[in-house]
Amino acid sequence: MFRVPDAVQPPKAGSLFFCQNLAVRPGERVLEIGAGLGLAAVLAAQAGARVVATDILPEAVAVIQTNASFNGVVVDARLGDCYAPVADERFDLVCTNAPQMPTPADRVRRDAAALADNGGADGWEMLDRVIEGARHHLLPGGRLVFTLFAFLGQKTAFAKLEAAGLAPSIVAREVESFPRIAYERLEHIRALDTEASVPAGQPETVERLVIQGALPA
Ligand SMILES: C[S@@+](CC[C@H](N)C(=O)[O-])C[C@H]1O[C@@H](n2cnc3c(N)ncnc32)[C@H](O)[C@@H]1O
Numbered sequence: 001m002f003r004v005p006d007a008v009q010p011p012k013a014g015s016l017f018f019c020q021n022l023a024v025r026p027g028e029r030v031l032e033i034g035a036g037l038g039l040a041a042v043l044a045a046q047a048g049a050r051v052v053a054t055d056i057l058p059e060a061v062a063v064i065q066t067n068a069s070f071n072g073v074v075v076d077a078r079l080g081d082c083y084a085p086v087a088d089e090r091f092d093l094v095c096t097n098a099p100q101m102p103t104p105a106d107r108v109r110r111d112a113a114a115l116a117d118n119g120g121a122d123g124w125e126m127l128d129r130v131i132e133g134a135r136h137h138l139l140p141g142g143r144l145v146f147t148l149f150a151f152l153g154q155k156t157a158f159a160k161l162e163a164a165g166l167a168p169s170i171v172a173r174e175v176e177s178f179p180r181i182a183y184e185r186l187e188h189i190r191a192l193d194t195e196a197s198v199p200a201g202q203p204e205t206v207e208r209l210v211i212q213g214a215l216p217a
Contacts, residue, residue, distance in 0.1 A: 003066050017210065018040055018210065021172040025048070026048025027048060029090070029091040030092065031093070032044070036064075037067055056115060057115060082133065089137065090137055092139055094130070094144045097146070098146060099125075099126055101182065103121060124160075132164060150197035153195050154195065170210070175208075
């Protein structure tokens with residue numbers, strides 16, 4: 001059972017896809033950044049991992065702890081921006097289903113719903129910081145795993161991971177319904193879609209990827 005307070009985004013298709021493709025081994029140290037209501041964090045803890053889950057929203061941090069208790073596990077939930085709550089700590093797995101909806105300047109907001117979706121002008125605002133910080137927070141042989149809308153660019157993602165010293169690979173891909181808020185900013189998204197993943201006309205679907213960047217052992 002999971003509690004979903006009003007201020008915290010309920011799980012969406014991307015959340016479930018993310019959880020289904022997180023391979024966690026018992027005893028591993030796992031960090032989930034932007035954990036929301038804690039679904040992935042709780043599942044990782046149930047799989048035997050020692051989990052730190054962060055979010056920038058105080059209501060999320062509170063409900064992560066509640067949802068962990070409801071489900072009989074312990075998750076260390078911490079409040080803060082990106083890696084700030086984990087200072088110099090290192091993990092076997094760093095994972096995130098980060099906000100990544102490209103956001104034109106006239107749609108920037110700071111409320112909870114916007115925090116869950118908006119990813120800066122090109123969608124990469126938080127993902128860039130997660131990728132850049134990964135080397136400092138992964139144990140040798142550790143991996144970074146994140147979801148990505150294909151319109152942000154698989155080749156772009158691989159180049160960013162390689163530049164950060166991580167070996168990129170695709171863990172999974174699936175087709176999801178085109179997100180409602182993406183219709184509102186379709187021309188902005190098309191302008192960023194250098195790999196032509198968005199079909200012409202009124203798109204009904206979007207491809208979603210789970211991408212891994214592995215640190216050498
Ligand atoms: C797309 S939601 C994903 C929530 C959950 N992990 C899931 O898959 O359903 C993104 C989450 O990131 C959080 N968030 C946004 N900006 C953040 C930041 N700078 N640092 C940490 N968390 C952030 C939001 O509050 C939200 O809970």
